[in-house]
Amino acid sequence: MSEQTHVVVIGGGYAGVMAANRLTQRDDVTVTLINPRPAFVPRLRLHQLVGGTHEAVVDYRGILAEGVRLVVGTVTRIDAAGRNVALASGGTLGYDYLLYAVGSGSAEPGVPGAAEFAHPIATLEAAQRLRSVLGAAPAAAAVSVVGAGPTGIExxxxxxxxxxxVTLACGGVLGPYLHPRARRTVARRLARLGVTVLEGPDTKVTAVTRDAVRLRDGRELPSAVTIWTAGFGVPDLAVRSGLRTDAAGRLLTDETLTSVADERIVAAGDSAAPSDLPFRMSAYGAGCLGAHAADTVLRRIAGEQPAPVDLSFPAMCLSLGRRAAVFQLAHKDDTAMRLYVGGRAGAKLKELSCSFSVKHLANEARKPGTHSWPAGDKRREQLLVQAQLQSQSQSQTERGRASTAAERAA
Structure with missing residues (x-):
C-alpha cells in the first residue's frame, strides 16, 4: 500500500471547498478541511440574509466530497517548520501540504465611531446581527449604506x-468596476427604488455616531442604522504565523500559487497574492483559484512542475433587489465591456450565477478534477514584467543610495 499524503485545507469557503474536493482525485491523498462553522456560507447571499430573502447557509454534506474530513474549528497559528497547525480548541494537526484559503472580510474602518456604531456585513455572524438590528428598527428609520462596491449596491x-x-454614501464613484452604460442603469434602478445615492470624494464618511453619519463636505445625515461595506481585509493568520505577506496581509505566492517562503504551502482565493498582483475578489475567482491550488499540490505530489495560474473573469453580477440586476460582461483582462444585461433578464443571470457558484462545488465533489475555466490573456504577463522591472529599478536606486552614503561616511 502506498504512503498517504495528508493535505490540510484552512478555510471552507468557495476556494477551500473547491480545493478540498479536487484533491480527492488521488487515493493516496487524505484531506482535512478546517472551518470555523459547520455549514458553508455562500457569501454572495449575505445581503439577502440581511434583507430576509435567504438564509445564506448550505449543508456541507451536499457540496463536500465524501473523502474530505471536516474539522469545525479555528487555526490560531501555522508552524511551517514543524508542518502543523495549532487549533483554538487545543492541540495541533500535522500536514504534508497546507492549502491556505482563509478568505476575506471587512477591513477595520479607521473612521471615528464606525467600529462602535456601524454594522459590517462580510461574515455570516455579522449579517445575522444586522438582520436583527434592522428587524428591531422602525420601518421608516433612516438607513445608511457606506461603500458603493458590489456589496454596498446590493x-x-x-x-x-x-x-x-436608504442612503448610499459612495465616497467616490458608484460601482467603480462597471462600464459607464451599466453604471447609469444601476443609478436609474436605485433611484426607482428610492435610494438616495451620494457620489464623489466629498461623500466619504468621516465619522459615525449612534444616529448619524458625517461626510467629508461637512454634511451630517440622519442614520438610525449604518451599514459598513467599504474596505477590504483578510485574516491575519499568515502574518501571525511569520509567513511572507503583501501589505494587506495576503499570503505572497508565485504564479503557481505556492508560498514564496515554503513550497509545502499553497494559497487560493481572496487571501492569496500571486506575485504581489492579487486577482479581483469574487466567488468565481475563488473557486477557480482553489482548483488551481489543488492542481499545484497534486503535481508536486506526483513530482511534476506546477503550472502558472491562467484565469480570466468573464463577468460581474450585481443584484438590484429581487426583480432586477446588472450582468456586466468583461474582457479577458478583467475590464468592463460596453455590453451588459439588465432588468429581469439580468436578475435571472445573477440568480444562475449564485446557484452555479455552489453547484460547481457539488459537481467537483462528485467528479473531482472536472471543474474548468476560461484562460486569461497576455495582460497579466505584461503586468508581471512591469512589476519585475520596477522592482529591479528600485533595487538599483537603493544600492546607489547605499553606495553614496558609504562613500560619504568614508
Whole structure:
C-alpha cells in the first residue's frame, strides 16, 4: 500500500471547498478541511440574509466530497517548520501540504465611531446581527449604506425594495468596476427604488455616531442604522504565523500559487497574492483559484512542475433587489465591456450565477478534477514584467543610495 499524503485545507469557503474536493482525485491523498462553522456560507447571499430573502447557509454534506474530513474549528497559528497547525480548541494537526484559503472580510474602518456604531456585513455572524438590528428598527428609520462596491449596491437595493429609506454614501464613484452604460442603469434602478445615492470624494464618511453619519463636505445625515461595506481585509493568520505577506496581509505566492517562503504551502482565493498582483475578489475567482491550488499540490505530489495560474473573469453580477440586476460582461483582462444585461433578464443571470457558484462545488465533489475555466490573456504577463522591472529599478536606486552614503561616511 502506498504512503498517504495528508493535505490540510484552512478555510471552507468557495476556494477551500473547491480545493478540498479536487484533491480527492488521488487515493493516496487524505484531506482535512478546517472551518470555523459547520455549514458553508455562500457569501454572495449575505445581503439577502440581511434583507430576509435567504438564509445564506448550505449543508456541507451536499457540496463536500465524501473523502474530505471536516474539522469545525479555528487555526490560531501555522508552524511551517514543524508542518502543523495549532487549533483554538487545543492541540495541533500535522500536514504534508497546507492549502491556505482563509478568505476575506471587512477591513477595520479607521473612521471615528464606525467600529462602535456601524454594522459590517462580510461574515455570516455579522449579517445575522444586522438582520436583527434592522428587524428591531422602525420601518421608516433612516438607513445608511457606506461603500458603493458590489456589496454596498446590493445591500442598498435589497433593503430599499422592501420599503426601507436608504442612503448610499459612495465616497467616490458608484460601482467603480462597471462600464459607464451599466453604471447609469444601476443609478436609474436605485433611484426607482428610492435610494438616495451620494457620489464623489466629498461623500466619504468621516465619522459615525449612534444616529448619524458625517461626510467629508461637512454634511451630517440622519442614520438610525449604518451599514459598513467599504474596505477590504483578510485574516491575519499568515502574518501571525511569520509567513511572507503583501501589505494587506495576503499570503505572497508565485504564479503557481505556492508560498514564496515554503513550497509545502499553497494559497487560493481572496487571501492569496500571486506575485504581489492579487486577482479581483469574487466567488468565481475563488473557486477557480482553489482548483488551481489543488492542481499545484497534486503535481508536486506526483513530482511534476506546477503550472502558472491562467484565469480570466468573464463577468460581474450585481443584484438590484429581487426583480432586477446588472450582468456586466468583461474582457479577458478583467475590464468592463460596453455590453451588459439588465432588468429581469439580468436578475435571472445573477440568480444562475449564485446557484452555479455552489453547484460547481457539488459537481467537483462528485467528479473531482472536472471543474474548468476560461484562460486569461497576455495582460497579466505584461503586468508581471512591469512589476519585475520596477522592482529591479528600485533595487538599483537603493544600492546607489547605499553606495553614496558609504562613500560619504568614508
Amino acid at each position: 445591500t442598498a437595493a435589497e433593503l430599499a425594495e422592501q420599503g426601507r429609506r
